[in-house]
Every structure is written in structure tokens, then in C-alpha cells.
Amino acid sequence: MASAPAWGVAPAPLRAEVEVASNRDEGAGNHRIALRVPGFPGFAPGHFAMLSPGALAAAERTDPLLPRPMALYRASGRGGDALVEVLYKVTGRGTALLADTLPGQRVRFLGPLGVAWPEPAPGETAVLVGGGTGIASLYELAARLEGGDVRVLLGARSARDLMGRDDFASLGVPLEIATEDGSEGVTGLVTALLDPVLAGAAAVRVYACGPTPMMRACAARAAAGGRSCFVSLENNMACGFGVCLGCAVPVTRGGYALVCREGPVFDAASIGWEGLP
Amino acid sequence: MNAAVDERVDLGGIALRNPVLTASGTFGYGTEFAPFLDLTRLGGFVAKSLTLEPRVGNPPPRIAEAPSAMLNAISLENVGVDAFVEEKLPALPDGVTVIASVFETEIDRYAEVCKRLSGVPRIAGLEVNASCPHVKSGGIEFGQDPKLLSQLVAAARGAASGPLLVKLSPNVTDIAEMARVCEGEGADGLSLINAVQAMEIDIETRRPVLANGLGGLSGPAIRPIALRMVWQASRAVAIPICGIGGIRSAEDAIKFLLCGARAVQVGTSNYLDPGVALEVAEGLRDHAARQGLPRVADLCGSLDFPHA
Numbered sequence: 001m002a003s004a005p006a007w008g009v010a011p012a013p014l015r016a017e018v019e020v021a022s023n024r025d026e027g028a029g030n031h032r033i034a035l036r037v038p039g040f041p042g043f044a045p046g047h048f049a050m051l052s053p054g055a056l057a058a059a060e061r062t063d064p065l066l067p068r069p070m071a072l073y074r075a076s077g078r079g080g081d082a083l084v085e086v087l088y089k090v091t092g093r094g095t096a097l098l099a100d101t102l103p104g105q106r107v108r109f110l111g112p113l114g115v116a117w118p119e120p121a122p123g124e125t126a127v128l129v130g131g132g133t134g135i136a137s138l139y140e141l142a143a144r145l146e147g148g149d150v151r152v153l154l155g156a157r158s159a160r161d162l163m164g165r166d167d168f169a170s171l172g173v174p175l176e177i178a179t180e181d182g183s184e185g186v187t188g189l190v191t192a193l194l195d196p197v198l199a200g201a202a203a204v205r206v207y208a209c210g211p212t213p214m215m216r217a218c219a220a221r222a223a224a225g226g227r228s229c230f231v232s233l234e235n236n237m238a239c240g241f242g243v244c245l246g247c248a249v250p251v252t253r254g255g256y257a258l259v260c261r262e263g264p265v266f267d268a269a270s271i272g273w274e275g276l277p
Numbered sequence: 278m279n280a281a282v283d284e285r286v287d288l289g290g291i292a293l294r295n296p297v298l299t300a301s302g303t304f305g306y307g308t309e310f311a312p313f314l315d316l317t318r319l320g321g322f323v324a325k326s327l328t329l330e331p332r333v334g335n336p337p338p339r340i341a342e343a344p345s346a347m348l349n350a351i352s353l354e355n356v357g358v359d360a361f362v363e364e365k366l367p368a369l370p371d372g373v374t375v376i377a378s379v380f381e382t383e384i385d386r387y388a389e390v391c392k393r394l395s396g397v398p399r400i401a402g403l404e405v406n407a408s409c410p411h412v413k414s415g416g417i418e419f420g421q422d423p424k425l426l427s428q429l430v431a432a433a434r435g436a437a438s439g440p441l442l443v444k445l446s447p448n449v450t451d452i453a454e455m456a457r458v459c460e461g462e463g464a465d466g467l468s469l470i471n472a473v474q475a476m477e478i479d480i481e482t483r484r485p486v487l488a489n490g491l492g493g494l495s496g497p498a499i500r501p502i503a504l505r506m507v508w509q510a511s512r513a514v515a516i517p518i519c520g521i522g523g524i525r526s527a528e529d530a531i532k533f534l535l536c537g538a539r540a541v542q543v544g545t546s547n548y549l550d551p552g553v554a555l556e557v558a559e560g561l562r563d564h565a566a567r568q569g570l571p572r573v574a575d576l577c578g579s580l581d582f583p584h585a
Contacts, residue, residue, distance in 0.1 A: 246349060
């Protein structure tokens with residue numbers, strides 16, 4: 001991985017009202033929205049944005065009040081032509097409202113935000129483990145590591161629930177799938193796919209994003225084998241840039257870390273997993 | 278046309294370039310907002326409440342959504358008064374009007390924080406947050422008991438050399454009485470309202486959504502409550518009032534000025550849109566211009582309500 005791209009420095013976030021280019025239902029509650037974001041400064045794998053349907057400074061909609069943090073999935077073009085894709089699942093009123101947004105309508109955008117996935121160290125195999133909506137924060141990482149020593153393990157309830165499956169499949173990276181109902185790949189949880197990989201490779205860095213029990217299991221498996229593991233945590237946020245202090249998670253150094261500012265990507269060993277709600 | 282409107286107001290001895298500030302706890306230590314707006318163009322900002330020592334906040338979950346509102350129970354998390362003076366203040370650009378907020382659990386500790394902030398050149402004034410529970414009185418907020426509030430303001434007044442604002446709790450029966458208590462003890466101005474005590478429940482777990490159980494409700498849902506309280510307080514005292522509660526547009530801010538506020542603070546809306554406070558200030562100025570008013574301050578207390 002000597003040729004791993006450098007993406008450590010986060011660009012300054014952009015506050016903008018942007019236009020919806022497309023917004024599609026991809027089945028099983030999964031949606032894909034593409035936003036035209038003039039002046040988009042680019043992003044690194046793992047960065048997120050705060051999204052809220054409606055115009056800036058518009059007082060007409062006050063409910064639901066808070067913007068929603070969403071992993072940045074993919075971006076194409078630059079400057080005035082930048083198109084930013086976000087994959088999301090409708091899980092409540094905020095995401096339902098986003099799903100109702102039509103092409104041409106406006107969405108408030110604040111991003112990129114947060115700490116990106118670290119690059120793998122030379123000689124390390126990058127093992128990307130995605131579960132459910134957590135898959136969305138791994139696509140850009142997989143894309144940037146394409147051609148290197150990388151493996152992707154994705155899991156979901158069923159084949160229909162696999163977010164971005166075809167995008168991952170069209171990358172030149174080894175892809176393994178687990179579904180709980182056995183409709184695609186191995187039957188069971190994605191963590192079952194991790195065990196043989198951890199046992200096989202000499203130096204591994206795990207990148208996990210998904211439900212908390214999945215990330216906790218990845219962290220435990222990696223720690224048991226003395227492997228490095230990074231996770232991207234999800235949390236409710238009011239701001240996304242370190243002032244509401246709402247997204248605190250317990251950390252092993254004592255006290256709390258903010259998912260928005262010190263994360264969402266953390267070294268799994270730094271998280272106080274037992275204190276996570 | 279806009280250039281002709283005088284936006285300046287005096288808030289209890291604090292000279293503001295316009296009447297729009299940002300509320301404590303919603304604006305961090307200021308620098309977090311530097312990528313999104315020019316801090317020097319704000320009327321000012323009230324920094325996150327400071328305690329004598331640095332404090333860690335509550336366990337999660339700390340926030341929850343409610344209709345047109347949010348609940349929070351962050352508690353006292355802050356860097357402490359000394360780190361604020363030594364590290365946070367110098368990081369701010371010149372020309373930013375900074376009001377420091379003071380939050381403690383005992384009166385002598387409040388006074389000590391006020392003392393340490395007094396005379397610091399970059400600080401234009403202090404705002405005493407009276408919504409902290411008084412541990413010795415079984416957790417009642419200082420601002421809920423007129424006697425406690427009176428002792429608190431007297432102690433802060435004695436310790437603070439500059440302008441002193443008191444931020445009132447809305448969790449009271451008679452806000453006018455609390456306003457008079459503060460005025461009587463020498464407060465230079467009042468800020469109101471703080472968050473409304475509230476609770477939200479998860480019916481599946483049968484538990485409160487917040488780990489702390491109770492939290493403070495803020496956002497557009499509390500704006501009419503805040504307007505009512507600002508109006509009542511403004512009729513009870515002569516000292517200026519800074520209106521707070523659910524402001525997210527110039528129209529909202531104008532309503533507070535009409536009800537008697539001299540200035541306003543934008544709170545929860547800073548989270549949702551970190552550039553909104555300046556847009557409120559610009560909208561206020563444009564509104565005054567459209568109305569042909571020479572000064573934005575001419576809106577203050579001009580409510581047409583004959584039964585007042």
C-alpha cells in the first residue's frame with residue numbers, strides 16, 4: 001500500500017443550500033440522493049455532511065427540527081459541477097422527509113465534516129466491514145484503495161437490503177457478502193466473514209461501520225488477534241461541528257469524545273463500548 | 278438606504294454594533310463558527326457557561342428531538358474559567374464582542390468565577406446563568422427562588438466590575454418578580470429565557486429518552502413562551518432585556534424587540550445553520566430600513582397593545 005492516496009487533511013466545510021439532482025428509491029427503504037453542490041471542496045473517505053430539506057434561513061419548516069448526519073458516499077466533478085451522492089435508509093421522519101424531496105428542490109448542506117478513515121499502513125491488508133446503512137461510509141474508502149491490498153465484507157438482513165452493492169461489485173476489489181436470510185452470499189452475520197480474514201493475513205487493519213453490536217464484535221475480534229481496528233460511529237447530532245455536545249460517547253481515556261469532531265472515525269480501542277447506549 | 282439605519286444598541290453598558298447576539302451553549306467558544314460567519318459582524322456572542330474548574334458533561338443520550346424543538350441535558354461540560362481566559366479568548370479575532378457566561382452550583386463559586394473574569398480586557402460583560410440547580414436547596418434552580426436569586430445576583434454584582442446580565446429561568450410562576458429581584462440587586466440587564474424544563478419518553482423501553490431524565494427544551498416551539506415572558510419582564514423593570522427563545526429569522530427577532538427586548542440572542546438555530554445569526558442581523562436592519570426607522574432600536578417596546 002505504498003501508493004495509498006493522501007487524504008488526511010479535511011477541507012473547510014461548506015455551508016450551502018443545494019439543489020437535488022436526483023433522489024431514487026432503491027428498494028427496502030434504501031434511497032440514493034444526488035446533490036448539485038457548487039464549490040464542493042471535496043472530501044476524504046469517512047467524512048459526513050449534515051442534511052436538511054428546505055432552504056437556508058427559511059422559517060417555514062420547523063419540524064423535524066434537526067438536520068441529519070449522513071456519510072458522504074461519492075462525489076464526481078469539481079467546482080460548479082460537483083455532484084455529491086448520499087445513500088440513506090428511511091428510518092424516521094427526517095429521512096422520510098428527505099426521501100420526499102424532488103429533483104430541483106433545495107436541501108441545506110453542511111460538510112464535509114468529521115475525521116476521515118486513516119490510510120492503511122504500508123504492508124497492511126485493509127479489511128472493510130460494512131453492515132446495513134454503515135456500508136455507505138465505506139464506498140469511497142474502497143474506491144480509493146482499489147488496486148491495493150483491500151478486501152470488502154458486506155452484510156445486511158437480505159440481498160435487497162444491501163446498500164450500494166452494485167457499486168462495490170463494479171470496483172476491482174474482492175467482495176464477500178453475508179445476509180441473515182441467506183438470500184445472497186453466506187448465511188449469517190458479516191462478522192463471520194471477518195474471522196478467516198483475520199486468521200489468514202499477516203498485517204490487517206479493520207475498518208468497520210454498521211450497527212453498534214457489529215462494530216463492537218469487530219473491535220473485539222481485532223483486539224483478540226492484536227489487529228488494528230477503526231470504526232465509524234453513528235449518533236444523533238444537532239450541529240455536526242462540535243458545539244451542541246449532543247453526540248458524546250464514552251472513551252477509555254475517561255470522559256467523552258464528540259462523534260462529530262473527534263470522530264465519526266475512531267480507533268476502536270479508544271471507545272468505552274460498555275458505556276454506549 | 279440600509280447604510281442609513283443605525284443598528285447600535287446599548288445592553289446594560291455593553292455597546293453592541295447590532296442587537297443580534299448568539300446564546301451561551303449554542304455557540305461554543307466562538308472559533309467553531311469562524312468558517313461559517315464573520316464573528317466581528319455579530320452584535321456579540323455569549324460564550325459557553327464557565328465553572329471554576331473544567332467539567333465533564335452528562336452520559337449519553339444527551340439530546341433528543343421534540344416537535345419543532347430539541348431537548349438537551351449536557352450539564353456543566355466546559356473548559357473551566359482559567360482555560361477560557363488563557364486559551365479560548367486569545368483565539369478569537371479582534372473586534373469580537375464577547376460576553377462570558379457564569380454557571381456554578383454554589384453562590385461563592387459563582388462569585389469567584391465572576392471575579393476571575395472581571396477586568397479581562399477582551400470580555401465586554403458577564404451573563405450569570407441562574408438556571409443551575411442549587412445542590413444545597415435540593416436541586417431547585419437559583420432562578421426559581423427569589424431569595425436564592427437575590428443572593429446570587431448580589432454576590433455576582435459584588436464580584437463583577439463590568440456590566441452584569443442575569444439569564445433567567447423560565448421555570449417560574451412569576452417572571453416579573455424574578456426580573457425585579459435582579460434589578461433590585463444591581464443587575465445591568467436580563468437575558469431570557471433559558472431552556473424550558475422538559476422530558477421525553479421512549480414507549481418501548483418505558484424510559485426517558487435522555488440519560489439524565491429531564492432536559493431543557495429549546496427551539497421554535499418555545500418562542501411564544503419566551504415572547505410572553507420578555508413582554509412581562511419588560512413591563513416590570515427598567516433595565517434592558519435580551520430576548521432569547523426559538524429565534525431563527527429576522528421576523529422572530531423583531532417580535533422580541535416589539536415586546537420590549539433591547540437585543541436578542543439566537544440559540545438552537547446556530548446548530549441547524551451556523552450562519553443564521555448574521556442573516557437575522559441583516560434582516561433586522563433591512564426591516565428597519567423598509568419601515569423608515571432611523572434606528573433598529575426604534576422597534577424596541579413599540580408593541581401596539583392597548584391593554585398593556
